[in-house]
Amino acid sequence: MVRFLAVIVAVAALTGCQTETASTPTATVSTQNTNDTRIAKQLFGAARVASAQAPDAVGGYALGCQAGAVQLPETGPTWQAMRLSRNRNWAQPITVDYVQELSRFAATQPGWEGLYVGDMSQPRGGPMLTGHRSHQSGLDIDVWMLPPKRLNLTEAERESISSISMRRAAGAYTNSSWTPQHEAIMKAAASDPRVARIFVFPGAKVAMCNSATGDRSWLNKIRPWWGHHYHFHVRLKCPAGDRNCVDQAPPPPGDGCADAQTWVNNILNPPPPDPNATPAAPRREITMARLPAQCTTILNAN
Numbered sequence: 001m002v003r004f005l006a007v008i009v010a011v012a013a014l015t016g017c018q019t020e021t022a023s024t025p026t027a028t029v030s031t032q033n034t035n036d037t038r039i040a041k042q043l044f045g046a047a048r049v050a051s052a053q054a055p056d057a058v059g060g061y062a063l064g065c066q067a068g069a070v071q072l073p074e075t076g077p078t079w080q081a082m083r084l085s086r087n088r089n090w091a092q093p094i095t096v097d098y099v100q101e102l103s104r105f106a107a108t109q110p111g112w113e114g115l116y117v118g119d120m121s122q123p124r125g126g127p128m129l130t131g132h133r134s135h136q137s138g139l140d141i142d143v144w145m146l147p148p149k150r151l152n153l154t155e156a157e158r159e160s161i162s163s164i165s166m167r168r169a170a171g172a173y174t175n176s177s178w179t180p181q182h183e184a185i186m187k188a189a190a191s192d193p194r195v196a197r198i199f200v201f202p203g204a205k206v207a208m209c210n211s212a213t214g215d216r217s218w219l220n221k222i223r224p225w226w227g228h229h230y231h232f233h234v235r236l237k238c239p240a241g242d243r244n245c246v247d248q249a250p251p252p253p254g255d256g257c258a259d260a261q262t263w264v265n266n267i268l269n270p271p272p273p274d275p276n277a278t279p280a281a282p283r284r285e286i287t288m289a290r291l292p293a294q295c296t297t298i299l300n301a302n
C-alpha cells in the first residue's frame, strides 16, 4: 500500500513537472531581463548598425537604448561628423533633423561654415565602452566649440584634429577663443522647443547671462556642468508620443544665472570640504537587467 502511494506521488510529481515545463517559456520571457547579468556596454558597444525597427527612444538618457536610429551623414552642406571610428553618429530621426537645422543656422555666422558634430549615440544606443554616462537613448548631441573653417576634412583629419577649449580659470570664465557667434549658436540651439537642456561649463553660462539682451528665456535651458568646454551638449526632450521614453524633470524656472554665478564663485573660492559628507557610492556597472526590457529586444533585432 505504501509502495502504491509512492507510485502515485511519483506520477503526480512528474505531471507537475510537465506542467511547469509547459509554462516555462512564458516565465522565461517575463523574467529574462531581470536575471540578465551581462554587461550592457559590451553588447551595445559591439552593435555596428541600427535595428530595423520603428524609431523609439527607450528609457532615460543615462539608462536606455534606441530602436530605429538613423545615421547623421558623415558630411553635409553645413556639417561634418567627427571621430568616425567611434561610430557614434547615430540618433533618433528627430535628433538628426535638429542638428542639421542647427548647422544651417551656424553656417550663417561669420567664421563658421557650419558645425563639427561630435558624439551622438551608438547604433542601438545603450551604455558605451568609453566616454559618456548619457547619450544612451538617441537624444543627446555633442557639438564642437571649434568653428569649422572648412567642411572637407578627410576621415584621417577628423580623427586627428582636436576641438578647442573655451575656458579660463578652471571654467570660471571664458577665454579669448569664445566669440559672440558661440553665444548666437547656443541661443539658437536652446530656443528650439525640441530641446530639454544644454550643458556647458559655468563660465560660459555666466558670460551669456552678462551679455544677453532682450528675451532671456532661452537661458533657462543652458545648464552649467562639469567639463563641456571643448563642446556643448544638447539634450532633446522625448519625441511626442514616445511612451517608452523617460524625460528628465525640466530645469527650475528662471534664467538660472544666480545659480551659475554660485558655481563660478565656488570654482574661484572652493568651499572647505564638508567633514560630514558621505562619500559618493561607486557606480554600478549597467547590466542588461537594469535597462528597460525593450533594450534586450532591440539588441536582438535585425
Ligand SMILES: [Zn+2]
Pocket: 132, 135, 140, 141, 142, 233
Ligand atoms: Zn555629451
